[in-house]
Amino acid sequence: MAEPPRIEDLRKALTDRAFPTVGLWNRIEGRPRTAAFDRALRAEVRDPLWLLTRQWQLGEFRGSDAGTAVTATYSVATATPSRFRAGSGPPQDLPGDRPLEALAERRAVPFAAGADPVSYDLRLIIGRRWLKLLGRHLAVQHLRDDYVSKYRIAAPDPDADADSSRAAHAEVWSYLQAVADRRMDGYAFYRHLKSGGNAWDGISGTLLVRPQLADLGAYLVRWFDGLFDQPGADSAWDASRLEHRFSIAAASTGGEKVLTAQEYPGGHLDWHAFSVDPAGPLGGTAPAHQPINRTVFPAPVRYSGMPLPRWWAVEDGRTNFAGVQPDRTDLARLIFLEFALVYSNDWLQLPCDLPAGTLAAIRGLAVTDVFGQRLWITPAGAGQDEDWQRWSMFTLDTIGTQDVAADTSMFLPPTVPKVAEGPILEEVSLIRDENANMVWGLEKVVRLPTGEGRRGSEVVAEILAHRQRFRPVPPADPPRAPIAYQAMSSVPENWIPFIPVHVPGSNRAIRLQRAAMPDAVDGRLVRPRTSLLREGLDGGQPYFVHEEEVTPSGTLLTLAFNRTRWRNGRVSVWLSARRGLGRGEGSSGLSFDRLIDTS
Secondary structure (H helix, E strand, O other): OOOOOOOOOHHHHHHHOOOOOOOOOOOOOOOOOOOOOOOHHHOOOOOHHHHHHHHHHOOHHHOOOOOOEEEEEEEEEEEOEEEEEEOOOOOEEOOOOOOHHHHHHOEOOOOEEOOEEOOHHHHHHHHHHHHHHHHOOOOOHHHHHHHHHHOEOOOOOOOOHHHHHHHOOHHHHHHHHHHOOOOEOHHHHHHHHHOOOOOOOOOOOOOOOHHHHHHHHHHHHHHHHHHOOOOOOOOOEEOOOOEEEEEEEEEEOOEEEEEEEEEEOOOOOOHHHOEEEOOOOOOOOOOOOOOEEEEEOOEEOOOOOOOOOOOOOOOOOOOOHHHOOOOOOOHHHHHHHHHHHHHHHHOEEOOOOOOOOEEEEEEEEEEEEOOOOEEEOOOOOOOEOOOOOOOOOOOEOEOOOOOOEOEOOEEEOOOOOOOEEOOOOEEEEEEEEOOOOEEEEEEEEEEOOOOOEEEHHHHHHHHHHHHHHHOOOOOOOOOOOOEEEEEEOOOOOOEEEEEEEEOOOOOOOEEEEEOOOEOOOOOOEOOOOOOOOOOOOOOOOOOEEEHHHOOOOOEEEEEEEEEEEOOOOOEEEEEEEEEEEOOOOOOOOOOEEEEEEOO
């Protein structure tokens, strides 16, 4: 192998490019001249003028915050809510074995719609529980058939117009045929016990076992009352406002403070649903609470996309504040960007752990900086509540327009982070019909007698087809004129009308009153099938809704069971209504004074 040519002058060879390939290797290595690193770890400043210039460029010489906070000592006074009032009802003690959502949202489980029994699923559950209790005791297990006969479930008669709601649907018909005269109507027995009746009433041969039946009957009542959270005489649901209204009170050494949720739509309950109510107290007593005194270390507030304090740090690119393009009138977005990009490093957070169901107020806060100076911090939101220049966050406002001192306390309601929601049993959409100049309550989902929800249009169509069998078909009468006069068109029976009426004592303000339309079979008035729209109907009372509650976008009401577990392990189940936004206006097709072409 030939030896490669030798390069005498490397610089000239590189300049003239005399050879096609020249390889160069060089490695930079440190040559320590001492075994000690004390001076290297000092980080000595070689150019103090450059550092002073950089500080001047960043505006650090104009800083007025001086030292950085090192420690903070605070004192927090706490109070626990002890009283509860649903709507305008009487106050009662606030139970501590269930979340506040169950007390605020619970409503009575409907077991009848007028004269028609419903909720056969729950009726059978109660009856099955009672029969199991009888089967566990040899002395009374022979009475099972007697209770089935006494509290029987009758099969619907398909030839009776009164049973159309139960015989018109195939699933309801087969369901009731399977349990009729085979299972017990437990709710009828439960109502008999709740009204003061004895468990052996109407049952023969129970003289020797009446003590056992009395104990079992009391146990059945306690079991069902604990199974569902149901209100007493007063409910927090305001049917005229389509929302919940309730109050709680927390008593402390400074006096009782009443917090009222005026417009709670249902769902997630948090502090922003409450306001300080200057009305009368609820009669709560102040439990002994020791103030919380702690010394903590402040930590800077951090969030995604926050500018980092170091020049060489790599920022998170998932949040790009530079890509936000607010309009000139978008003040809220501009303020948020200014806080995120300019003042974010001025905020510190202090840890303060509080149990759920606590009304806390800071009594004092002292901050110590790196220079040892101790500063007393006053609340930024103090002052008058009606002062528009007052700044506040996570604080409670005051009901009314009176000029009172601002409330700077913070409320952690006794709620749960997650609630399991069952399937929708009822769904009603209140929509505006500009063509008919009225409001309609559209029953989208109707609860069947078996306890399941089904589309309202299908339910009314099956009932209408079933009822038309009882109406004799008149002989065909040919039209005598090319046109006919129709006074009013028809609408589906799941469209419940609400007509505007004057508010008593006012000539301008109006409210919406529930009305009725004639059916297509015999002209009887169509009644609502959902408990949301049957408000006061079974008691012969009219139902009014405030006109402003039905917005142009509509109002959606749903009814479903909720289930959650409290911190003591107790399971709470309750039936609740929830309010939401609709999908705009609609038209029922209702018209008056029409000419029909008969040709």
